Amino acid sequence: MLNDATDALGRLLPEGVLREIGPAYLEEPRGRFRGRAGLVAAPRTVEEVAAVVRACAGARVPIVPRGGGTGLVGGQVMSDGTVPLLLSLERMNRVRDIHPEEGVILAEAGATLQQVREAAARVGRQFPLALASGGTAQIGGVLATNAGGVNVLRYGNARALCLGIEAVLPQGQVMHDLKRLRKDNTGYDLRDLLIGAEGTLGIITAASLVLAPVPAETGVAMLVVESPEAALTLLSLAQARMAGGVTAFELISGQGLRFLDVAFPALRQPFADRPDWLVLIEVGLPAGLSADEALEGLFTDAAEAGLVSDGVIARSGQQAAELWAVRETIPDANRHIGAIASHDISLPLSEIARFIRDASTMLVDMADLRINCFGHLGDGNLHFNLFPAEGRTRDTYDDIRRSLSRAVHQMVVERGGSFSAEHGVGRLKAAELAEWGDPTRLAAMRAIKDALDPAGIMNPGVILPL
Structure with missing residues (x-):
């Protein structure tokens, strides 16, 4: 054929x-x-x-x-x-048009995230979706997986940053829907249907994307917290004080810091001792407000409330980059150590601290291992990754790896969470979606797939099992 x-x-x-x-x-x-x-x-x-x-x-x-x-x-x-x-889509990589006064950029699916961000910066705007893989990840893939990243707390994920798309449907029809409109109630939203569909309903070829103003004042701080509970209380305090100005709020565990010591010993870390838990916070404020003063005030209030015990506030762009490097290098350190299993999960904020505690206890009872929990605490998205105990190799866990992941995901689902927060379902998690997804929702998804792609040629086996 x-x-x-x-x-x-x-x-x-x-x-x-x-x-x-x-x-x-x-x-x-x-x-x-x-x-x-x-x-x-x-x-x-x-x-x-x-x-x-x-x-x-x-x-x-x-x-x-x-x-x-x-x-x-x-x-x-x-x-x-x-x-x-x-x-x-690698050769469909042009930025077709940009409208800074409207806050819109039109980019083809093969344009990289970094390429779009740089084009926005040249006209004094920002495309706020940020991923560690931004130099390689392409806009089509970002939309097809409804990617998240570190700024979802303030700006939303990929779906929230897309106004319209151009796409080729499974019979070869071209859907011309590159609108630049914020309001358009003219029937079913096929844009939102194709975003997050992972190529199973059509091929996204271009998109009109939302640009945001660049905050006049930005600030970055790394704060030592006693526990995830304290981190969540600090998040609530920061949001109340900053009135929408919190851009990113990242949770980092001491295990991740120790992995950095092994994999990247030259990387500068702000604390000589490796705390059990850190929070990295970035704020963006309008002109007339000092980000440094806002972070200093937050630290003072949080310290008085017993939420933080130490902290560093970046005093320059270089210092801010060094603090972010600690967070952004953790995935590379993870790859160096070699994970048994990695989990991209999301939970209601009120469930996160209890999940971290209960899941850690359960897993240590199941096997001798190390847990590196980190991620985008502000939007409830954690990367809960399992590693061999010191001195052991990951292949010695091959016979229990699936049971470990299943236990993690089952605990997430029981707490009203998702076992696929920002990476998508793909082929890796299709069986779990079939098992734990709502039957009515899955039936509707199957009906949509059959209606748009009756021959089943579009990325078969992704999201819905064959």
Whole structure:
């Protein structure tokens, strides 16, 4: 069947759109999946994307869309089933237009997050979605997974920052919906349907994105807290004092700091002793308000309330970057140590502290291991990752890895949380969604998938099991 599609594409597409598959296209960052594909199609226009999709639909060849390849749940690689065509958006990478006075930028799906952020900065605005993989992650993938990042607390996730999209649907029809409107009540919101669908309902080719003003005053502080409970109380205090000015509020565990000591001993850390818990907070305030004074006042009030015992407030951009480097280097340190299992979870804020305590107790009873809990506390998103005990290797946990993850996810679901907060479902978590998802919601999702993609060619096995 791939030969049928290849012949059709060869007649329809300009030279150079189809290419032989390379090893990099079949990899994903954590090495959990090894992809298969017959060819790569790298179109340059939405019309070429539509031609690819029509040919594959006619030959019933599966399509696996690929952005920057930074996804962590296997959505960009397909290991089993009919050999697919891999559709890369890497050459659709232009910023088509920018309207700073409207706060809107139009970018193609292959443009990187960093590219869009830099384009916004050149006109005195910001695209506030921020990810550690921003130099590689592409806008299409960011929207397809409804990515989050460190600034969700203030600006929302990818869905909240998108006004309209251009997309190719599963039969090759082009949906032209690159609106720049904040209000548009004209029926079903297909934009929101395609965002977060991970390429299972169509291929996003471009988007109109929200730009935000750049705060006149920014400040960053790292504060030592006694516990996650204290961190949550500090979050409430900060939000009350800053009146919407809290941009990021990150929880960091002492285990993460010790991993940094092992993996990146030259990295500067602000505290000689490694506290059990830290909070990294960033605020952005309008002109006339001092971010440093606001953070100093927060520290004073929090110390008097017994919430913090020490802290550092950045006095320069360089110092702020050094504090952020502690948080942003933790995932690299995790990879150096080698995780048994990683969990991208979200919980109601009131459940977080109890979950951390109960899950830690449960897991230590199940196995001899170390836990690195960190993440975006302000929006309830934690990365709750399990590592071998010192002196052991992760392969010695292979027989219990699945049971450990299942125990974590079951505890999350029982507390009203989600086992997929910002990374998506992909292929990695499709079975868990089938088990724990609401049956009525899953049935509606299946009906939508069958209606839009009756041949089932769009990223099969992602979100909904085959």
